[in-house]
Amino acid sequence: MRDKAAEFMNSYDQSVLANIETRLAIRCGSVPSRLCDDDLKGYIDRPFVAGWRVPVVFKDNVTRRIDVLLSPWFPSVAARTALVDHPGRLTWPHVESDGVLCLLSNSHDMDVTDPVNIIDNLMARSCDLIDQLLDGAIIERDFKEEFLTYWNYDLNDPRRVHSLLDPKGPTREIYVWHGTSMTVVGESEDQLRAWLKHRFDGISERQLNFERACFLWLDSPPLPSEYPQNGNGLRELATKAGSSGLTTLHRSGNGDHSSLTVIIGAEGRAGPGLVAVRVVGSTAKVDKRTRERGFRRGNVPDEIAFDRLLATAIIYRRKVLRADAPWVHGRGRDHRSVQLSAASAVVFGCGSVGSTVAVMLLKAGVGDVSVVDTDDLEWANVSRHELGGAAVGLKKSVELARRLQRDFPHATVRGHIHTVESAIDDKAEWLTHADLIVSATGSGQADKALNGWHKATGRKVPIVYGWAEPFGVAGHAVAIGSSGGCLSSVVNNVGLSTFELTKFDETAAVEEPACGMHYAPYGAIELAFTNSLIAELAVDCLLGRAANSTHRMWAGRHEMLEENHGEWTIEAQQLLRGQTQGGALLTRDWPACKCCSPQLASTPTPSFPGGKS
The missing domain is CATH 3.10.110 (Ubiquitin Conjugating Enzyme)
Incomplete structure (x- = not known):
């Protein structure tokens, strides 16, 4: 054979x-x-x-x-x-x-x-x-240090439990939601309700039924011999959670004491770990009557009800999938996640730049993002937008927010149909209370309006302005902080930047076959560097790393510049310091402005590198 x-x-x-x-x-x-x-x-x-x-x-x-x-x-x-x-x-x-x-x-x-x-x-x-x-x-040591691994070897139920819990002690009462396809545990009913409404668009209040559950925090992870196989095993494990272990367990479970969800947590070698136990009693009438014997319906004392449930219950050991923000953003090891999750950002402009920056901010861990735009998505937008063809004809801001909210249910994402000017006029709370504003409108007039509002309100929060130069060969991210010049130091009266890295023989804006419609011919790949530049500066502002006004730039490959019949400006050559092949991240101090620095009003305007003012 x-x-x-x-x-x-x-x-x-x-x-x-x-x-x-x-x-x-x-x-x-x-x-x-x-x-x-x-x-x-x-x-x-x-x-x-x-x-x-x-x-x-x-x-x-x-x-x-x-x-x-x-x-x-x-x-x-x-x-x-x-x-x-x-x-x-x-x-x-x-x-x-x-x-x-x-x-x-x-x-x-x-x-x-x-x-x-x-x-x-x-x-x-x-x-x-x-x-x-x-x-x-090494046997006991390694079993405890890697207890998640060995618990998962001993599962008897393939269903997973998604956890929003803060994975640390003490032992406490928590809440659980059981859906048809998933189970979610959280610290409170409000936390679960918010997460589920974000995750499942259109879920009704009738579907949001919660049960009390139990979180047992152990000083030491359980050994395989301690993994509960029956009710007595669970009881013994609860006693290891301190004096409150059994008490918390008794108070947990559903209304008729026929089931109970328990999350068990402990510190392993690489950080905290969570596992789940689901206790399910028989739903047969005779067994339900047995659990209530000697008491009126619904009046069985917690401890007695718990003991009767454990006597005949089936114990299901399940895997826990952490879905809390620190785990999603850095697997619990990114020290920035706590600060970013408490931060809010507003992104004006939901186009090829703004949509991607909004996604990046959420992926970085920003806890509250508002996306603002009035335009509908068109087929011509699809190649460089975070939304695809299924969203054509829908409002960019509203649809992007809806989709991102499902993808990041632990965060809050809103879409607003506003211009910069109308949002300022409305004194929208999401604008006035934001920790950061990003302007990616591509409109010089909108940027000037935002800059005026910023100055009038005391420049209390940073604004990051981002834009790409023609063909996406270069890009800019400017943070206007609480000190330093404002946007007007390098923007003329019509809102156009007077500081560029590239110049071209002909205008790079291409006219569509429609009255007054122009667009910049570049794709998502060319924009990737500029979008990352803007998002990175935005995160730095939220983390307090860019308190003063600053200017960061991306100078793309010189080959791309040549392909489009362009060349570096004198200012770019100065900043590149002879590295004219490009492919470089550049930075410079943002110049002072006359409106925010009155002492400059009677003195000559300082020259930029290369002599351009």
Whole structure:
């Protein structure tokens, strides 16, 4: 009968295989034998096609067999090892249920040109791990440090629980929502209601039914032997959560005491981890009557109801997926997330620049974003807008906000049909109370109006103005802070910038076959650098890194400039300092202005680099 493992080995470089086998024999003190198809049958749903079995004598003088397992893509995909004579499931850490050893992280490096040393190193690490497990010192430590991994090996329910919780103590009462396709836990009903309305557009109040749940915070993660298999196991785990553990557990659950959701949290090696238990009692009438025996309906004391539920309940162990803002934005390790999640930003202009900047701010973790525009999306916008063809004919701001709200339910996203001028006239609260304003309208007059409002209100919050130069070859991000010049220092009376990096023989604006309609011919790729520049400066302003007015620029590749018959301005050449090939991020101090610095009114205007004023 055909043996595919043998065929694979026969097709491989025989000199490499011989060297591997020699090295294994030296390392392990015994001759390896090649695996056949029958040997590989125990590795279900694994991509292994061949390998070796090697007997090894360990420190307890017991011989155990280790399989070296190859995939069809070896050595590009690392080999694995497995302990054939392994103990029962979850007896040892780093040993999966089929004996495969977990030795390599998902970011490990190896020299794929040296398969002999790859195998030798893997076998050495495997033998060392097993010796340490036999010694026993690392077993409890590693089970606790990586308890999420081992809990997830022991799941008996594939359904996931999405968590909005702050993953730290103390033990407390929380709330849970059960939908047809997902379960969500949160600190309060209000938090859950807001998240669900953001996530599911159009969800009704009738669908927002919440139950009390329990969050048990443990001083030490549970061992596999402590994972609750029944009601008594859950009770014992609750006692490890301190004096409030059982009390909180008793108060939790649904109205008729037939089910209960428990989230268990503890600190692991890489940070806090959360797991879930769902306790479900029988819904049969006889069992419901038993739980209420001796009491009027709905009047069973919490402790008695809890004990009766646990007596016959089924325990489901589930995986928790964290959906809280610090986890979404940096997996709990980005120190900026707390500050950004409390911040609000307004983005004027929901076009090729503003729509992308709004998305970037939300991805960065800004907790409240308002997108402002009056235009409908057209097919000509689709190639460089965050919205696609399905949104054509809809208001850009409203539709983008609606979609982003679903994607970032932990944040607040609003769409407003306003111009800069109408928003100022309306004294809109979302504008006057914002922590940051971004102007990406592409309109000089709108920018001038915003600058006037900014000065009149005392420049209390920063405004970032962003725009691209013709063909997207260069771009600008200007932050006007509480000190330094305002926008008028480099903007003329019609709102156009007097400081540019590029110049062209002919006007770059192209007229559409319609009265007064012009557009700038560039695409999303050319805009990517400018959009990132604007978004980065906006985040820096929110984090207090750019309190003074500042100017950042992107100078694209010189080849792109030449393709469009342009050249660098004198100012650009000065800033590039001879690096005329471009592809550079530039910065300069924003000049003072006469309106915000009266002392300049009677003195000559300072020259910019190259002599242009």
